[in-house]
Amino acid sequence: MKCKRCRGPAVVEVRRHNAAFCADCFVHHVHKQVRLAIRSHDMFGPGDRVVVAVSGGKDSLGLWDALLELGYRASGLYLGLGIGEYSERSRDLTRAFARERGADLIEVDLRDEYGFDVPTAGRKGSRSTCAVCGLSKRYVFNRVALDHGFDVVATGHNLDDEAATLLGNTLRWQTDYIARQFPVLPRREGMVKKVKPLHRLSELEAAAYAFLRGIDYVVEECPLVGGNTQLRYKEAMNALESGSPGTKAQFFLGFVEKAAPMFAGADAAGAELTPCERCGQPTTGRFCAFCRARAQVLGERLGETAGSDDDDRQTARELSEEVLPAELYARGR
């Protein structure tokens, strides 16, 4: 195979584009897709302060790398989740990445800052581990971005993530989640702008990029993720993609282009948000989902406890902003 761009020997094939690239041209291809995503959704400009939520994995480190290469003002934000060796290794690789590039890295430790870690929360709370982890990330990313005056939070969600999530949301017709599954969520009172600049690139492309750029990243999956429903959606999408390359892109990018407007009215979030009585972040109830989850894990009483039947739904509606944790609903099904 020859490189589509320079006709030299190709090292990466991108079937849905019916193209192959040599290493340099593949990096160029990735940067082009990232630039296209940023520009077409007006995600941020060269003067904006961007914070990349980094986990130590290929997607987020690759995103950070690409933004730095493209000349954006991108800091990293690492959240320590307390998942044993996995978290330690993730943190070390993230630190090494930042050090090598002389990039600014902010670190927050969930236990130091909020008194619990993810494994404990998974055991003690009423939420699944994945749900409380997603909730904590979204909360902390938003909080830190606001506190440090960042203009936008960028996450490393790739096309496979987005297609799988959209599949899960669509299979359940969770129209309010679908409504918010957009590559950019605008800033609102108390909520920083959120963007997904990798949404045009597949997981394979993200992995190839990290490899070709020499990024040392955590290869292992989170040890707590087993049986996650999101993985089943990815498998289903992979099966469809292999029979018909381009299915994922058609599904997610087609949604963004054609179908998202139809769901806009279904986004019930935020109509009447008020500050959480504990932390001040916007919420639909008295206390935000994060403060409620945290109080439950720590065994604290949080004023009158609201009925927890609607907790999961509320969790999803408020504060999250960033779409759907498919796994939120995995537990009860």
Place this chain on the structure above:
Amino acid sequence: MKCKRCRGPAVVEVRRHNAAFCADCFVHHVHKQVRLAIRSHDMFGPGDRVVVAVSGGKDSLGLWDALLELGYRASGLYLGLGIGEYSERSRDLTRAFARERGADLIEVDLRDEYGFDVPTAGRKGSRSTCAVCGLSKRYVFNRVALDHGFDVVATGHNLDDEAATLLGNTLRWQTDYIARQFPVLPRREGMVKKVKPLHRLSELEAAAYAFLRGIDYVVEECPLVGGNTQLRYKEAMNALESGSPGTKAQFFLGFVEKAAPMFAGADAAGAELTPCERCGQPTTGRFCAFCRARAQVLGERLGETAGSDDDDRQTARELSEEVLPAELYARGR
């Protein structure tokens, strides 16, 4: 396992209902689901004249059987497609079914009536075999129903068919197809009402019903169907269903309940239908999709030939009414 209803030994398990049934109670269960479908979508009443489109397969013969058992005035309509032995066997089994029950069967042969058969059309026309077959069926069912004064055409689409079709439509966000994928399509000028009374029953349930009712049906798939994209969607849905029983029902019935209204505006069909200049059936152009396809196959000129670029889209929009031929778009991809 015990029968959920009578506590006798069960012979069929229905995982998504978390239930099992003995033979008699399973038949009762199927009838109940069919009645529920008919009632909740106001499909037809005891006084209406129903014509069941029968192929000789488990779904359509099972549907016809159930409607007769439930006391409806149900005739059968068999369309000879000219697919060699497969068609002959289908016809013979359909005739035997009708004879045993003393039921009214109408037979139409595509070649006798319209001058071509499906294999020829697949070879000669610009459409895929599945597309021209689907088009012909929809055309003839509607035509015969109108000519014989039937109130409604019933087809044997089951839950698996509908879920797979909806998946295909959704993966491409074919919003106009999605808009029309409803268990009932009302009567309009020149278009008879169309209903799918089996949409609450899985393929497995339809097969078990046919078996337990002693219906002799064609087990083989159509020999021309190989590589049909619809089959891939079924496989994907089956994989998801096995991980999470109820996924198909949640997807399709959830669509019917929650999401269909959002797509209602996307149904561009029929806004300005005029009679086909050749056959009089409603169409968006001068000639309907069936007459255009037929003329192409027979090598006839049909007035000025319209550009055929939009043919497939138009095929889908007009006359079809009955949802999406997923396979329509399989060819060009």
